[in-house]
Amino acid sequence: MTPTLAKEIEELLPTLRRFARSLTRDTARADDLVQDTVERALKRIDSFQEGSNLKAWMFTIMRNHFISECRRPRPVAGSEEIDSGQYEMPIPGAQQDTVELKEFLAAFSNLDGADQELLILAGLENVPYPEIADMLDVAVGTVKSRVARARMRLRDLHVGGSHLTTSPAYTSALRSYSGLPANQIGAA
Structure with a gap:
């Protein structure tokens, strides 16, 4: 492996x-997934x-490894299932932003995994x-139409969808969801 390639892999770590x-x-699972991806690469x-x-x-290595891991059942001894409905993500800010953020996250979580993945890749990353198209092994036109349908x-799903991309809550949601700093989200 060349030093240039090693440097490129290192620079990709935040994106991965x-x-x-x-x-x-x-x-924690994300860090494990990144480590497994780099190791496999x-x-x-x-x-x-x-x-x-x-x-x-x-990204292809990571996505394929993640899908393989999801398909593998992993019972953990002594663990109890936690009702995820009892926990809410704390969000500082104005009341309206909080409401819009919850609406966005609810709408986003109601999308299927493929739509979420496409929107994250095309919109956030x-x-x-x-x-x-190369990652999914489909035509570029297919990716464009899938992304357009996922956005639709x-x-x-989003209540009052016309303000979705201009709302400060949208930016806040993406930042909290992805860990990105605010100055990198404006293009999303």
């Missing part, structure tokens, strides 16, 4: 961590073609459509 958090919704680094897109390659479903 955000994507992992969006998939797992758990910081380093073991298979000889299969990476120099000059191709490292970010898309790493700003991954170009051709890269998403989100807009339909």
Whole structure:
């Protein structure tokens, strides 16, 4: 492995961590997923073609590993299921922002996993459509139409969807959901 490639992988870690958090919704699991992804990538680094897109390659490894992990049942001895409905994410700010944030998160959580993944990749991570198409092994036009349909479903699920992308609560929701600083969310 070249020093340049090692540096590129290191620079991708924050992006990989955000994507992992969006998939797992758990910081500890996300860190484990990033570690597993980097480990798998380093073991298979000889299969990476120099000059191709490292970010898309790493995202594909992460996504495939996450899907494999989700399919594998993992009973934990002595654990109890926690009712996730009893916990709410604390959000500082104005009352209206809190209401809009809850509406957005409720609408987003009602989307299926594929729609959530596409919106995170295209909207939050700003991954170009051709890269998403490569990751999913579909045509670029298919990705565009899937993203458009996912945005329409989100807009339909969101109460008063016309203010979805201009609301300060939308920015706050993305920031708290992804861990991004505010100055990197404006383009979302």
